[in-house]
Amino acid sequence: MQFRVSPLLAALFLMLTTGYAAAIDVRAAVIRVDYQSVLPISRYDLRPDDLGFAGAVLGDEDNGTTGSFLGHTYETRHVTTTPEEAEAALDAILSDGVSLIIILADRDDLLRLTDKAQESSALVFNAGTADVDVRDTECRGNLLHTVPSHAMTADAVAQFAVWKKWTDWFLVAGSNPQDEALADAYRRAAVKFGADITVDRTFEDTGGSRRTDSGHVLVHRQLPIFTQDADDHDVVIAADDTDYFGRYLTYHLWTPRPVMGSAGLRPISMHGAHEAWGATQFQTRFEEATGRRVRPEDYNVWLALRVIGEAVTRANTAEAQGVRDYALSDAFELAAFKGQKVTFRKWNGQLRQPILLYDGAITVSVSPQEGFLHQNSPLDTLGLDEPETNCTAFN
């Protein structure tokens, strides 16, 4: 048994019951860098105009309701920009004194903006980039990650496959650098959890039509040929971060096998049909506030704002340093509709969290899977663990 009264709790309690609470106006910003990109394979994957910002709308609403009892208000600015204008956009925000910044951008821009924010001692939340190195060799002390890394999502898929005893894999990687990086995450996951990649092939991105009629007519002939003469395998793992072939794989294989990864069973931080652990309430609130279903980017932004909200509510701080310190402290915990509390890894600023395995309609399973043990937290079986980290910015 344990019995303890935390002084912090007692102090907070006093403030609450006596009606005294320091008024705090919390100001944050979401910067989304938009890129020229080809259309997704599926029309369902078209990016809504308010992608990410919708999560901020709900985040402000949720934090604001709590804040109404404590004298705290929340206001989050939504900024869309281009890679060329991103720094100027960030400058404008920083010069207004906003020091809590959530960024949806590609790896290079994320790092560039994070370093710029550091000059003003601002704290950045990465809600968009899954690249492993920004949590590792390229990590930053003022950068926290609410979006899961490729290492976490690849491990989530690997654990499920191994739990199913589908340990012989056919890895199909795209040819773009992002696809190759994702494929590397699956190769590491296979070694980590004892799966064999019996076939490892790259499907070249030759451009061409994707969503038009000829798109599926072409792959109809290309993919069966591409996947024939493969050694025995239980499952096909797709590493298609740039979304040009993965969706077609499922029914165009030479040998019929389940597809996981970028198509078929996908590892994801949140989707609009997730209902377990009270998530139905999250979905209802999100849909009411934004008029559409939630996307992972929205959830990642919402998470970042909830982290800020917890720091403000429990540690009475909206300063960048104060929020960072509280988020990385033992006191921090957050309920995130995933059945257990989510917390930050102190060695690289990554939010540890369960990963949903989603088939396009339902939550099929949730990793970490049963039986994958860890000396500290089963969640640390997903992604880079402390002993293997190359990040020194948090020391």
Add this chain to the structure above:
Amino acid sequence: MKSFFIAASITALLASPALAGKAFISNERGNTITVVNTETWEVEDEFFAGNRPRGITVSPDGSKIYVCASDDNLVRVFDANTYEELPSLPAGPDPEVFIIEPSGKRRYIANEDDNLGTVTDTETRTVLAEVPVGVEPEGMGMSPDAKWVVNTSETTNMAHFISTEDYKIYHNVLVDQRPRYAQYTADGSRLFVTSEIGGTVSVMDIAEDGAPTVVGKISFEVPGVQPEWLQPVGAKVTSDGKRLFVALGPANRVAVVDAQSLDVLDYILVGQRVWQLDFTPDEKYLLTTNGNSNDITVIDVAKEEAVRSVQVGEQPWGVVTID
């Protein structure tokens, strides 16, 4: 006087002594209520209870069973003897838990989607007040003197103390993540609030004027069980204020706590995903709903051990007993 629900059941006993001892279990996925005889522990009946029945309680006179049919946005009402359905009460969207004061006059309901606590007159069926509370209001506990309703908000993580005189919030107390249930001791001097994701029970002493003071926090530890799965949900205190029982959700255990010293004394193994609890009116037994094993576990309160389990409907959620 013990918790309100028990008090209501005692009233029921006095008012209608002909009733046999029964437990009513709401089956969230089966859309039914299972009736279990609390002497023979046989299932007596099972009847349709609306879509997704969860929070369940009994009218102060013991004649009616109320259940939140969450997907119907209704509180459905059933005759406790004939199981015949009576006119429903309007409930607002996604009702999960509500309470009725001992006089039977007013009903307090948590409307999760609107961040409101709604007070309605049970006779005229009109709304008396809407109290803005934190995000995702869930648990509703009433002080034994019926002067306070404590509502827990799952995302705001507070216990809100609402006065039943003017429907204003007088105290907000921060607790750990995802508070689910608020339970006063029978003498009203202490309040327990369970936090599902935080894995703790916050303990508050209650002054004469109803003001809370946090005096401690109970945590749990079971060898061989991951700390993440120790998720406190339902809680009940014995009428002498000595023992607190806490349902620990996916840990499949009920914790036995010394309600004075706050020492955790024991863990009783029950069915899977143990959710809500209720004593039989004589407080001889404690019943637990086990959502994943589709049964209830009967705990002998004096011996503090599980004595049997009874198969009920699909995904049992709540339980209420009458004598």
